[in-house]
Amino acid sequence: MTTPQELLLPATRRALLHRIAVAQSEGRAPSLVAAVVRGGETVWHGARTSVDGHGPDENVQYRIGSITKTFTAVLVLRLRDEGVLDLGDPLEKHLPGTGAGEVTVSELLAHTGGLAAESPAPWWERTPGSLRPELADVLGEQPFRHSVGRRHHYSNPGFTLLGALVEELRGAPWEEVLRREVLEPLGLHRTSGRPEMPHAGGWAVHPWADVMMPEPAEDLGRMAPAGQLWSTTGDLARFAVFLARGDDRVLSADSVREMRTPAAPPETADLAAGSGYGLGIQIAHRDGRTLVGHSGSLPGFLAGLAIGVDDDVAAVVLTNCTSGPAAFTVAADLVRIVAEAEPRIPDAWRPVAEADSALLELVGQWYWGTQGFGLRWRADGRLSLEPLTGVGRGARFRPNADGSWTGLDGYYAGEVLRAVRRPDGSVSHLDLGSFVFTRQPYGDGSSVPGGVDPEGWRGIQ
Template identity: 80%
Template sequence: MMTSQEDLFPGTRRALLHRIAVAQAEGRTPSLVAAVVRDGRAVWYGARTSVDGHGPDENVQYRIGSITKTFTAVLVLRLRDEGILDLGDPLEKHLPGTGAGEATIAELLAHTSGLAAESPAPWWERTPGSLRPELSDVLGEQPFRHPVGRRHHYSNPGYTLLGALVEELRGAPWEDVLRREVLEPLGLSRTSGRPSSPHAGGWAVHPWADVMLPEPAEDLGRMAPAGQLWSTTGDLAKFAAFLMHGDDRVLSAESVGEMRTPAAPAEPADLADGVTYGLGLQIRHGDGRRLAGHSGSLPGFLANLTFSVDDDVAAVVLTNCTSGLLPAAVSADLIRIVAEAEPRIPEPWRPLPEVEPSVLELAGQWYWGTQAFVLRLTADGGVSLEPLGATGRRSRFRANGDGTWTGLEGYYAGEVLRTVRRPDGSVSHLDLGSFVFTRQPYDETADVPGGVDPEGWRGIK
């Protein structure tokens, strides 16, 4: 990934540096490194450190904790795209005998499996993985805390099971599969299961005094797919670009888009914070911006990768302290700084290629009952249906190649839009999941369910 600091205006670069400097100082962390990605490549790197004359660069490794889960989710989605599994399959179908097999693969990805948040004591993040050599050691005697599929409950053991699933279906260790199928194709040469110099050491900073304590860096063993990886801002900048745009060598743009689509019901506290969860990605809404990504923490390290698809901007923040700052907030601010100071330049308007007359004649105003909508043709060959007033359901639709379209979002996601024609070939109405859209409110010439009063519209006599 080519990088040019000159891609951003000097004022923008200074604002980014100021934000991470405040974070490092107020968060009292030994060091903090960050990156910003725009238009698919890194355009800024920054670092702040408590060591004079030393600034870690984009090649210094930090532990990234649960950002590892996003990598594991990518491996699972690859298995789905190859037809080896379905996300609706129960785990038992592919990995029998775990005691948690009733949960589906999608539920494990979205943390709706009902599994416990953590493995049984002792605290797995500060003890050797050799203490938990088997999946039964990770799950314990009572692995479930909630009914399967009923609520979002973040589960580290759930991603351990997904890593074991990858190993079972690929016939190789999780880290070997990850290296072969994701790290090498994307050029992430500084991402690994164990630290490789140069790397930062993990520290705990005393909450009430400016002194530090080194944290242990344990090999997590079976728990590795939930939080083992070490990486750099350089590598995670590339990974962020992949999560925004896809890469057919790893996952298509459609599949990474599925990862950042909400798949779990939000808990009340999450609703207040505007947070939901997709398939291996957290989704947040705030300040009019939709953000996706993942945070990570292990003793001695905090990490965050966040991106805004609409702005085509991503940010990575890595630091080597156990607590004291919120990297997700810093990442969101870095994105906001760039998006507001240097807003994305839209692509030039271009006319559509040749359009079928039978499709073009559908463009314009339609009515569902008395509510006005407009149907537009979109550049990708689909259509959009939007209310003309302040309220109403809206959706984009993908062309199916047979004169019908399938909804992509909102209430109409998955619903089929089709044109109903009269015997003479003229358009009678649009049918959308049994809803009838007509050219005039309750058009008496169309097949409106329940019929239209023959006396027509009238005032009060």
């Protein structure tokens, strides 16, 4: 019987072990644990040094800091999908009296609400949450640092507001809602708001001497939705599969794809690194591939979750030191090692179960003016529009009940594609957000706004 560890080649496993060994040694981490997911299951687990005298395994808890934000975002998207709120709603509509009510739900999720990065003093990560019992204590007298919606500015108080929004609309504490709606359905039984044995202790490592000091593990109180959770590589590996594929018990594949879609421009300092932000999810471009996930840190702990959706590879890295290995970078490297050493084998092509004559009538070559596009019907029931020259506005479309199609990405995301038919039922042209696509470039007799010159095409006059 093949074990998960044997699902990767020996050379790949050694390269993974080498990467985390270098990270733990050079980063001077008391312990480091990592996991790699491929094809929806954990295929590798590695650890360096020990926790309580034993090598940490996939069930040892570490604090995951801001990866908590992604869990909170999932709860908010569930409310949206149920029709309880709209992402464009101002916070004031559902949670009045905060002093930051003009900010929309989507702006909070994407950190574009202009709110401060941190709560007022004292340092919230190292002091009890009981010092900030009310939202006013989290936001302070001047909660804004920038104009609303103008720039991406990472905000911990912003996710505190989202946690409070969940509590208001669900009528239950944030952690209770999280457990009932996300953790239990996904089988994340070792993820919790407070540490449960076995768990690692958090340490501060002296920058100039090889000595350590324990860090306090505070209950963050109101700030919990921004960074409270403890978890394991085993649970986060399952969470990574969910973020890549969706799970209709929690969020659909379309909704998690929406979370992974850029919703905010990168901050200036992040431009060179090629990073951005979706809805509760960080987006990074490394080594020619796009990674999504989140990093996390709290005193005593660093965490990184990186998912290469196109490569079908994800990695989790957890460690128990205040500063040291760049956990997300290490996780990204683990994804790269597997993706390059053992490239994803594509799924076998199979025809659709049943041909649809109405769809077959739509596929093939179309022209937007003089630019050629190919419209393809795919086995997943969607259409894809692709420029024939490789340059242009491509998109995928999902079907609607009325026979139209809605764009899922790119320039045409959210735009509606319709087949316009002649009186005899044949297709005249495609209407995509008012743009007309015809079978021939400005085809004679086609319904082209502005008309077609009656003399048609010509050479040099």
